[in-house]
Amino acid sequence: MKIDPKHFKLDIANRIATAALDRPDRKNPLTFDSYAELRDWFRELHYSDDIDAVIFASNGGNFSSGGDVHDIIGPLTRMSMKELLAFTRMTGDLVKEIINCGKPVIAAIDGVCVGAGAIIAMASDLRLATPEAKTAFLFTRVGLAGCDMGACAILPRIIGQGRAAELLYTGRSMTAQEGETWGFHNKLVPARELDTAAREMALRIAAGPNFGNMMTKTMLAQEWSMSIEQAIEAEAQAQAICMQTADFERAYNAFVAKEKPVFEGN
Numbered sequence: 001m002k003i004d005p006k007h008f009k010l011d012i013a014n015r016i017a018t019a020a021l022d023r024p025d026r027k028n029p030l031t032f033d034s035y036a037e038l039r040d041w042f043r044e045l046h047y048s049d050d051i052d053a054v055i056f057a058s059n060g061g062n063f064s065s066g067g068d069v070h071d072i073i074g075p076l077t078r079m080s081m082k083e084l085l086a087f088t089r090m091t092g093d094l095v096k097e098i099i100n101c102g103k104p105v106i107a108a109i110d111g112v113c114v115g116a117g118a119i120i121a122m123a124s125d126l127r128l129a130t131p132e133a134k135t136a137f138l139f140t141r142v143g144l145a146g147c148d149m150g151a152c153a154i155l156p157r158i159i160g161q162g163r164a165a166e167l168l169y170t171g172r173s174m175t176a177q178e179g180e181t182w183g184f185h186n187k188l189v190p191a192r193e194l195d196t197a198a199r200e201m202a203l204r205i206a207a208g209p210n211f212g213n214m215m216t217k218t219m220l221a222q223e224w225s226m227s228i229e230q231a232i233e234a235e236a237q238a239q240a241i242c243m244q245t246a247d248f249e250r251a252y253n254a255f256v257a258k259e260k261p262v263f264e265g266n
Contacts, residue, residue, distance in 0.1 A: 005041060007034040009059065015052040016202045017045075017103075024060025027112045029068035032075075035091055035116075042097035052206035052213075052265065054103050055198045056124060058110035061191070066115020066138060073142065088148075091116065095149045098123040099221050102214045104205050108198035109133045110191055114173075119149040122158065125217065127184060128198050130191040134173040135184065141171040157224070159184050209247040210265035 003012060009022045019038070021028035045051060067073055076084060098105055098120070107124035114136040121127055121135065129135075137155070139148045146152065146168025155164040159182040167174055179185040189197045205213060215238045223231045242248060247263045254261035 005037050007031065007037045008041075010041075012051065014203065015050065015206055016055065016199065017051045017053075018055040018057050018199075020057040020059040021064050021117075022059060024062065026068070027062040027065035028059050028117070029065045029071070030116050031068050031071045032087075035094055039090065039094040039097050042094065042101045045101040045103055046097075049265075051103060052210045053202040054101070054105045055108055055202050056105060056120060057108045057195065057198065061132075062111035063107070063109045063113035063121065063133070064115075064117025065112050066117050092149050095119060095123045095154075099217075102217060104202075104213055104217060106198050106202055106205075108194050109135065109185070110194055114138050116149065119151060122151065122154055122184075123149075125220075126186050126201065127179075128187050128189055128194060128201065129176050129179060129185040130194055131176050131188055132191060133176040133179070133185075135176075135179060136171060136173040137167050138171045140169060146171075153224075158182075207263065209242070209245065209251070209263045211245050211247060212242050215242055 003010060007022075009018075009020045011018045019041070021030065021034060023029060045054070076087065079087070104126070105124040107121040107127045109121055109127060109129040111130075111132055111134070113121055113129075113133055115138045118135045118137050137146060137148070137151055139146050139151075151168060152164075155168065158164075159167075163182055166172075174182070174184065176185065176188055180188050187197070219231075219235060219238055223234065226234060246266050247261075250263060251261040
């Protein structure tokens with residue numbers, strides 16, 4: 001897959017991809033180009049067998065300041081409705097591709113994490129943060145609705161309807177401590193330990209059965225719109241498929257031999 005993006009940083013080592021926005025002097029805003037390139041990269045990731053997990057990292061002490069005021073917000077005020085809808089669909093497609101990429105995604109959040117940056121963190125599977133992290137869904141602060149890029153659907157499922165409503169109506173910052181208490185952040189770690197903690201988590205997940213991880217991510221997304229009966233049946237089918245993998249047999253053989261299983265992702 002493409003490993004030389006022009007509009008964000010990317011490092012791949014030991015089957016872990018680490019991506020980050022690369023404008024630390026401006027707290028890593030998104031541009032039209034970085035939106036599109038990230039969308040395309042996550043889409044391609046679904047078909048990649050050389051990456052088992054993704055870290056979306058901070059850069060220079062900040063995660064992302066959201067859409068660039070000059071490169072995005074200014075031009076949007078001069079666009080037609082057709083052009084605006086093309087843009088909002090494109091940003092929503094980034095969230096869809098993160099959810100559907102088939103790989104666990106860990107957001108490592110430091111400092112500013114606002115607007116579309118907060119959405120990327122929200123769309124990730126797991127979130128680690130520093131005590132200095134401040135997350136805000138700023139859309140009403142710029143005269144828009146809080147329903148951006150799936151926020152009204154996804155955020156309440158993470159932190160609850162009332163808490164999500166408060167953040168989306170007011171645009172205020174959620175402190176790192178609130179984020180941990182509310183379940184947005186899985187864990188708080190000191191800034192100096194953030195990258196290491198995210199990598200340790202990614203390696204731990206990637207050491208598991210990666211076909212099973214893909215299926216877990218798929219079911220977590222698809223079961224939002226299922227009844228309990230549909231979900232139970234879907235999980236029965238998913239698990240039966242996983243029982244045909246060599247990793248399932250490897251786990252059994254390792255258990256019998258009193259050894260730790262070594263999964264190979266098939």
